[in-house]
Amino acid sequence: MTKQHVTTSINGDEIEFLCETEQTLLDILRDELQFIGTKEGCGSGDCGACSVIVDGRLVCACLMLGVEAQGKKIETIEGIATKEELHPLQQKFIDHAALQCGFCTPGFLVASKALLEKNPNPTETEVRYWLAGNLCRCTGYDKIVRAVLDAAQEMRGASA
Amino acid sequence: MSITEQESAEMKVVGTRISRPDGVDKVTGRARYGADLMLPGMLQGATLRSPHAHAKLISIDTSRAEALPGVKAVVTRDDFKDQPSEIVAAGELPVNYRDVVRNMMAREKVLYDGHPVAAVAATSMSVAKKALKLIQVEYEVLPHVINVVDAMKPGAPILDENLRTQGDESAPDTPTNISKRVQTGFGDVDAGFAAADIIVEREYDTEPVHQGYIEPQACVASYTEDGHAEIWVSTQGHFLIRSFTARLCGLDVSKLKVTPSEIGGGFGGKNNVYGEPIALALSRKAHRPVKMVMSRNEVFRATGPTSGANMKVKVGCTRDGKITAADAVLNYQAGAFPGSPVMQASMTAFACYALENVRVVGFDVVSNRPKVAAYRAPGAQVVAFGVESVMDEMAKKLNMDPVEFRLKNAAKEGVKASFGPTLGPVGLVECLEEIKSHPNYSVPLGPNQGRGVASGFWFNIGGETCVNMNLSEDGTVALMVGTPDIGGSRASMSMMAAEALGIDPKSVTVSVGDTNALGFNFLTAGSRTTFASGKATVEAAQKMILELRSRAAKIWDISVDAVVWEEGEARPASSNAGDFEPLTLAELAKKAPKTGGPIAGHAETNVQGAGPSYASQVADVEVDPETGQVKILRFTVAQDAGKAIHPSYVEGQYQGATAQGIGWALNEAYIYDENGRLENPNFLDYRVPVASDLPMIDSIIVEVPNPNHPYGVRGIGETSIIPVTAAIANAIESATGKRLLKLPMSPPEVLEAIEGNA
CATH class of the missing domain: 3.10.20.30 (Beta-grasp domain)
Incomplete structure (x- = not known):
């Protein structure tokens, strides 16, 4: 070959x-x-x-x-993380217990980062539809969606 | 050791929401799962699988594959010794070694689409795949049977000519697909129905569903010429992987070291061996490490879905709402080999109710499907669809609120459970009261909207458990447990250790030890990990505290009884004991070399006293009358945790279990074509819920402490999946007036019910 x-x-x-x-x-x-x-x-x-x-x-x-x-x-x-600190999404996933087994977590974080770069202020529905291509079998998505919304809010505050 | 309200109020760590210790590794991509290990010289393994549902395996010719450059080993049935019939416990389901060796690699026959026939190890995956195509297998295709009711009929294709029905004296001594009959219950059911004013009797059907963990099964096996071996594997129980693989590959158990990787979900589906003995046999032939990673297609076709079932449920009731009799017949699919969770189903079927007359008869039935594996509260979720649907129908006939009806008949402390023993303190009434008073239960419903409730019961288990706790020289603590961390248990272990020792949980580092590091540990299954490894952790901490007190006593030259352990330090018990400055954990650790050497605590025990967990739920749905699509509007879960060590991860278990139940209710099913081939072995056609399918799931943690755990833990991983399908079926009935008797309640089924004349 x-x-x-x-x-x-x-x-x-x-x-x-x-x-x-x-x-x-x-x-x-x-x-x-x-x-x-x-x-x-x-x-x-x-x-x-x-x-x-x-x-x-x-x-x-x-x-x-x-x-x-x-x-x-x-x-x-x-x-995603800088040398000094975790990306806000990474920190919020930990804070909100948005992972259990953690296997889908890298994919969710990358997808969420792409979302917030396009749309820094998404609604819950927008988060849910954007992340509909990422499967999580552990969490029922509740805490993931909360973590993304919270990270978005924090990032908007930091950039304001 | 039992919890009191005063002790509960004094707990400093238990009940808080710390950051999980493995969190950073998992959000940065560092955490290593089954497929993430790379070893020097490692080969790629791949498996050839049967395309037939049922066929005699006439011959397998591997010579052309072996001749392909890059192929280093090929194995078939001839590389594994046959095993005699011997039934052993494997997680929540018993298995027979005779069947395990046949399920791992087909021998006389292939019994389902996807059944392994041969495997290769090659220098790359592309070479391995080419090699599989060069293996020539001669099959004699046989008639097959997929459906459970068809498999029970006289004249059905027989999977195993030697199979006879156990537990049924009236069964003829002829080949059958019914492997077992079980019966549970007490009282006089006929008399109970005679005393009833109203009887509801219905028949239900459910389809098998897959656990759907996102990480496919994966392992790396390495065999050395001196007869030692190592396996790295994603599993819920590495000690059982060791037992099974050693047995199937003919190794001394202690010569096989199994190291659990991080595990990307399991839900019962990673309790069993699949590719591990094959990878080890390949490594033994190739003299190199072999990695085996399943594709999603293989996961669906050949690893454990749970049982689909056919069942009849009959309940009798007086006009004032008292249940007089409950009866059920359960026909459970076992897959290609005996061993469905029909016994658990029989025992749990009516466990939410205080009954005087109850009977459940169950049948374990083989058919040409993959051998079922445990799935979150195995068996209980299937039968709950029927039982909780009947209870809802009964409440409607009585014109009673469905929660009130359940409260009136609820199982509680002192009641003889439908499966036999008398219940200790349990939280069903508390869960029902929480649901009744929750805002979800009184939100006004719009057009095409409906509300349903249901309850569930699960035993929870203890089992063999071994932990080691070592005090490091700086006063930090290394705790090793033998139960893989599937959902945050290292966090809960560090919290229980910290609580017992009176220190900060950040000072406790928890790891999951390999099979050489600890004595035998049963699986992470049965909601046992935080309960059983937690109880053993506290026992180990108490032993370490005793040692710490004795070291302080030695330093102070007083009796150990005159030393107490408080807030992470040794103190004189009273002024009578002497006037000494307290000695902290760090100080005692530093002085350890001169006071007797290393300080450790350990526990090796068969943990008893698991506390059963009840749950109740309310679901609000909206049914689209044009399409039959069901949208979940609101969902509220109340489950008794006993005590939530880390409430966030308890909520997470309730939410995740509920989401799985919603998939089961609305979408998920194994679909076979007329040749017995699985038509939907991928996530596009086997559709699990995605984020846009679901609302937030409101979780209520009820805490009725388990008196047999130092902090009151029951075990929380499973119960919340049980009521979901019935809660949704009841909500659909409330919205449409139509009662669905079959899962999944997919749009075509719902539409047919709405438009039909039923």
Whole structure:
């Protein structure tokens, strides 16, 4: 098999990798580059556990090929916190007990970050519909939705 | 050891909402789950599965796969020794080793779509997948049976020619799919019905549903040439993974070390072995570590859904609303091998009611489906759909408020439970009163809207438990438990340890130990973890406190009885004991080398005294008369926790259980085609609730303390899933006047009910 050479940016770092053409971005992130925070729950774009942000758009890494990462800017869960502190969404997920097993949590955080970048002041309904592509089987979503709304409020306060 | 109100008021840590200790790892992506371990030289495993629901396995030719470059090992049935019939406890359901080895890897026959037939280990997943296609399997396809009622009929395709019905003396000595008959109850049911003024009798059907954990099963197995082995695995019980895998692979138990990864949900579905013995057998052949990760398709086709069922429920009542008799017949799907939770279903069916005449007969039935696994309150949720629907219908016939009807007949302390023993303090009446007085119960309803209530009961369990608590030299505490943390139990353990020791929970670091680090621990199942590992943690803390007091006594040269432990320090019991400055945990830790060496506490015990938990719920729905779609408007849950160690995570359990119940009620089902192939093995077609399907779920924590736990804990993980399907069915009836007798209550079913003439 012939592997393709890909140059991309992940969480601000330039990264090169070799990729089989059939490998998904998720395979590359997890198996080749050890960004294990991005999870595989279904491999078919139905659960959102592999949510990443590619050039500002929320995508399921399992639905994108590794070779398509060429020249793109990719953000994963590992890039959400700064060196000094957690992102407000991360802190609010802990404060609100918005995770139980934690497996879907990276996907929810990435998706929520993408939401708040587009819409800093979402209603409960907007949060629920935006996150409808992310499955959580533990929480019933109640505390997740509260955590996102609370983080949004705090972030609006900080930027005001 | 029992809780008093005074002690409760004095608790400093228990009942607060601390940040969970594993929180940062889980929000930053650092936490490592089953598929997250990478080892040098590691191979990728993959499994070939049966495309047939029922077939004889004539031959398996793996030679072409073995010849493919990059393939390092192939295993089939021939790589596993057959096991004799031996039934052992595995979580909440018993299993038979003879069946476990056959479910892990098909032997004489394949019994369901997805049944493993062979497995390969290769240098990459793409090579492994190519290798699977090169394995040639010759099948002789047999007639199959999916539906439970069909499987019970004479002339049905037989899965196991050797199966005879246990527990039924009238059963003929001929092959059958009915593996077992169970019966529970007491009193004279016929006399009870004769005394009734009103009788309601209905038949219900439910479909199997999957636990739906988001993390697929995953493990890494590594075998070394000296006969030792290690497995890293996402599981609810690594000690049971060790028992089963050692048995199936022919290892000494202590030579196999199993380390639990973080676990991405389980709900009972990760109580069993699936790929672990296969991965280890592959590693033994390949001499390299092997990772096995299931795809979602494999999870749906081959891991435990819970039983679907057919059931008849009959209840008799006097005109003033007193139940005179309750009777049920339950036909539960076991999947391809015996072992449905029909016994638990029989015992819990009428446990919410104080009855004099009760009888439940249950049948365990095999069919060509994956072997069922436990799912959150296994068995109880299925039968509750029928029982709580009948109770609602009865209340309507009596013209009684459904909560009042339940209160009038409620099980409470001193009542002989329908499953036998006399109940101690329990909180059903308190839950019902909370529902009755909650604003949800009196919000005015609009057009096409309805309200339903239902209740549920679950036993909760204790079981084998072993913990170690070590005092570090700086006075911080390392606590090791053997029950995987599936929903925040490291937080609750640190809180109970801190409460007992009188210190800050941040000074306690909790980890889940591997199988070499601790004695045998039963699973994280049966809502037992915070109860049982918590009780053992407090016992370990008490032992450590005794040691700390004796060290202080030694330093002060007084009797240990003259030293007390208060607020995290040793103090003289009174001025008579002497005038000494208190010694803190840190000071005693520092002096430990000179006062006798390391300071630790431990507990190894079979924990008894689990406290049953009751729940009651109210659901408000709106039914779209055009489409039959049911929208959940409001949902309120009241459940008895005994004592909430960390209230946020108790609420989370109630909310999560409710959401699963809502999926069960409205969407979720296994759908098979005419060839017995699963048609919806993915999250698009097997639709679990998403955020936009649900409202906030209001959670009321009722606290009737369990006298058998130092802080009153009962166990809270399961009960709230039980009443949900009936609460919603009752709400749909209230909205439309139509009673649905079948799950799921999906839009076509609801629409048919609305438009039908029934």
